[in-house]
Amino acid sequence: MPIGPYQSPLALISDSETDHHHQALPETPAVAQAAAPAGLRLRGIDKRFGDNHVLKGIDLDVPVGQFVAIVGKSGCGKSTLLRLLVGLDEPTGGEISFYGEGGDTIEPNARIVFQEPRLLPWISVADNVAVGLGDGVSRQTGRQEAQRALAAVQLSEKAGDWPSKLSGGQRQRVALARALVSRPGLLALDEPLGALDALTRLGMQELVTDVWRELGFTAVLVTHDVGEAVHLADRVIVLDEGRISLDLEISQSRPRRHGDPVLAELEGKLLDTILGKA
Ligand SMILES: Nc1ncnc2c1ncn2[C@@H]1O[C@H](COP(=O)(O)OP(=O)(O)O)[C@@H](O)[C@H]1O
Ligand SMILES: [Mg+2]
Structure with missing residues (x-):
């Protein structure tokens, strides 16, 4: 897949963010609700x-x-x-x-996690997780929700690191956090x-x-x-x-x-x- 500076980060991860089952993420409130x-x-x-x-x-x-x-x-x-x-x-x-x-x-x-973590190498672990929230979420909310998801996968201390610094297992935990950050129902x-x-x-x-x-x-x-x-x-x-x-x-x-x-x-x-x- 070609990776260029103007491509949406979501496009590099999975098509699931744009699939027909999803509704656009509304501003802040959606992520504050419990998963249904x-x-x-x-x-x-x-x-x-x-x-x-x-x-x-x-x-x-x-x-x-x-x-x-x-x-x-x-x-x-x-x-x-x-x-x-x-x-x-x-x-x-x-x-x-x-x-x-x-x-x-x-x-x-619905969210999906694959065998390969598919992280973006040029942004931090926390920003990789926040990508899972899609567009329309403020930077502050994104940060908060990313921290919460990283805590769930026991990687809070890696929030500011580059993906390249992580082990294979840790990268896969970041991919899991990115899938969980929007509180999926499936x-x-x-x-x-x-x-x-x-x-x-x-x-x-x-x-x-x-x-x-x-x-x-x-x-x-x-x-x-x-x-x-x-x-x-x-x-x-x-x-x-x-x-x-x-x-x-x-x-x-x-x-x-x-x-x-x-x-x-x-x-x-x-x-x-x-x-x-x-
Ligand atoms: N996009 C596709 N186009 C054509 N054939 C496909 C496509 N995706 C999967 N297949 C075919 O569907 C079958 C099942 O594939 P897949 O679901 O990946 O199997 P599994 O995950 O159980 O190993 C295979 O024969 C595969 O070649
Ligand atoms: Mg398969």
Whole structure:
């Protein structure tokens, strides 16, 4: 992607800031409100790229505030489904709608975090986070909200640093803060920890759980790591050849321990389904 001095910073990060589900951010008040978590209702979602029929009539209900993980073989359509959820792409057929706690239809404030943090190297960590608020927010409000989001990801002390000074895990926490700063009702995570080393990843898993519990958004996490899926989610969905082949509830209470035999059992069941042994 060409990076020039006159390009809007938002354009460099993700198209999600301009998608059709979003309303323009009003001046200050919006960010001062609590998130309204968005439930998801998918009916007959189809997605084709030419002859490639990627999603074949997905029906899915995600209750308000649930943490769902989506797993499946590479190329099975996980990222495609996430992009549809946050409005980065349109389904070929079917309906996606969002509802609030009372069951009323709402516009979700949807955000997405990718595997690469996509930070702007020439502005500070705090300004990178404030970019997530979009236009129409005063500099002072932007600063305050960025500080709050950085505190949520335990990076307050890095606010004034350049992104280049941070470790990979810290950069990904900044990307998470940028997604959280506008208080999303739906947070989509596309293999957000996939590029991190094993120990950093475990720490990040706890952080993601903590912010989800604290902020109360609905979370949809795509991961290729079934251990991560059962550790984090209330429910794990397996996608296979464009359809949901398993929808597994993970009712184990939190905090969850790595090596928990109940979770290991569920992990095995998921792997068998993905590998076609079930
Ligand atoms: N923008 C696109 N144009 C054409 N084909 C695409 C596009 N995005 C994804 N695909 C195709 O859709 C299928 C699913 O891709 P993807 O959702 O990225 O899989 P996953 O995230 O599960 O690995 C693949 O065959 C991929 O080539
Ligand atoms: Mg993908």
